[in-house]
Every structure is written in structure tokens, then in C-alpha cells.
Amino acid sequence: MKSVTGVFRSGSEAQDALVEMRSLGLPEDRLTLLTPGATGTDLRSVPVVAAEQPGMAKAMGALVGGAAGLSGGTLVVAALLPGVGPITAIGLLGGALLGAAGASVGAVAGGKLENAMTEGLPEDELFVYEDALRQGRSVLIVLAEDEAEASTFRELLKTQGAESVDAAREQWWIGLRGAEHEHYSKFGRNLTEDEKFYRLGFESALHARTRCKEYDQVMAEMTAEIEELERQYPGAEIAEPFRRGYERGRDYYQRLCSESEAA
Numbered sequence: 436m437k438s439v440t441g442v443f444r445s446g447s448e449a450q451d452a453l454v455e456m457r458s459l460g461l462p463e464d465r466l467t468l469l470t471p472g473a474t475g476t477d478l479r480s481v482p483v484v485a486a487e488q489p490g491m492a493k494a495m496g497a498l499v500g501g502a503a504g505l506s507g508g509t510l511v512v513a514a515l516l517p518g519v520g521p522i523t524a525i526g527l528l529g530g531a532l533l534g535a536a537g538a539s540v541g542a543v544a545g546g547k548l549e550n551a552m553t554e555g556l557p558e559d560e561l562f563v564y565e566d567a568l569r570q571g572r573s574v575l576i577v578l579a580e581d582e583a584e585a586s587t588f589r590e591l592l593k594t595q596g597a598e599s600v601d602a603a604r605e606q607w608w609i610g611l612r613g614a615e616h617e618h619y620s621k622f623g624r625n626l627t628e629d630e631k632f633y634r635l636g637f638e639s640a641l642h643a644r645t646r647c648k649e650y651d652q653v654m655a656e657m658t659a660e661i662e663e664l665e666r667q668y669p670g671a672e673i674a675e676p677f678r679r680g681y682e683r684g685r686d687y688y689q690r691l692c693s694e695s696e697a698a
Contacts (some may be wrong), residue, residue, distance in 0.1 A: 441597025636680025
């Protein structure tokens, strides 16, 4: 499966796009809608299972809609996502996504969701989704069977008013670039020259598998990534800007989590 993502400025636009995707006959396990906040409407008539994330406040819980929740019906998950706050996810992939991002979604979802939905899980895009949600945007994720279907979905999402995940990623980095230039200059370095590798390190720190970990804790994985970059860019200085970017990305994520908890 290949994930195709659209970022919407309003929840109503995202809901309309979800309806349009459903009209194509796509099964629920290939559609997920993430929206900021959780209202009484989201939670009405759905049993709540308490969940708690270490270091976080009490999560809102995992909500399973109907007895067929794990076998084809819609799964609705509401939880506190570290660094973001309250999130509502509609769709079977939502539980797996929020779980990968560090939110606790309760025991009801169990291993069945994890086993069934990890294929195509866009872990490397989670931080982009989180940034969009912090800005009050909604994110619709569709799983395509092949590139031809993915291309069709991208065009449909664009028609519905969605911004692509790549565009959202660029906007996220543009918002950070000025501060990162200033920070990096303190080491006598020029971010204009090192930005590609600094940014790759920064984004690596936000990956679901590595977030909150010190650089030396993920040294083996990061070394392999740097060695691959060195093969692609022979002669370029990669290791130092990548490491400094990783450390800065880790600090960035921890700051977001602290601000979210304080709020």
C-alpha cells in the first residue's frame, strides 16, 4: 500500500473529501481522517476505554464504534497526542498512526490493529501531520494499491482543495528556517551550505522510531543513514550538520511536548 495525504484548512473540506473517497467504494481500512480537538459529537454513543500515556495527562481514550469496529466498521479514536494535544481520528489506520506517534489508544484496539494496519503506515510523515493539526488543519490519508491509483487520489484530493503533504512539509520548514540559520551560525557554520544534511538530521529526530532519543542511542541507525548519504554525495561534509540537525530536532520536539502539557 502507498499512502496519499491531503492537508485541509477546514474540517468541513476534509469531511467532504472523505465522503467523496467513500463514494469510490474504498473500504474503511484505507481511509483515515485526523482532526484537531475532540468534541462531544465525536464521542457520542461510543464506549470509552481509558488510556494513559507515560508523562502525559489522562488521554481521552480509545473509542470503538460498534461490534464490528475491528473487522470492517469505522474506528474512532480520540487521544492526547504528545506535542499536539487532543486529536480525533476516524478510520482503522488512525489507531495505528496515533500509536506510532506516541499517543495511547487503549487496549481495545490491541494487536489486531497493529498487525493489520502497519503496511503503508507513513511514519516518516507523522511530524508533518502533527504540525498541520497544531495549526488547526485536518489531514486525510488514503491508502492506494499502486502508483496509478495513488495518482488518481492525489488529483481528487487536489480538486477537493487539499494541500499535498510535500507542500505542507516545505511550509513547516520555511517557518523554522530563520531560527535554524541563527542557531547554526553560533557554531561558526553556514546553514545555506549545510541545510540539506542539517534538515535531514532534524527530520530524522522527528521520526516515530527515533523521537525523544539521544543521538548516541540511535547512533547505529544514524551512521547507516549518513553512510548512505556519503555515497550519494561524495566529498560533501555530512556527519556534523546531520548530527547537529538531529540534536536540534530532538530539542524542538521536546519543547513542543512541554508546551502541549503546559497547555
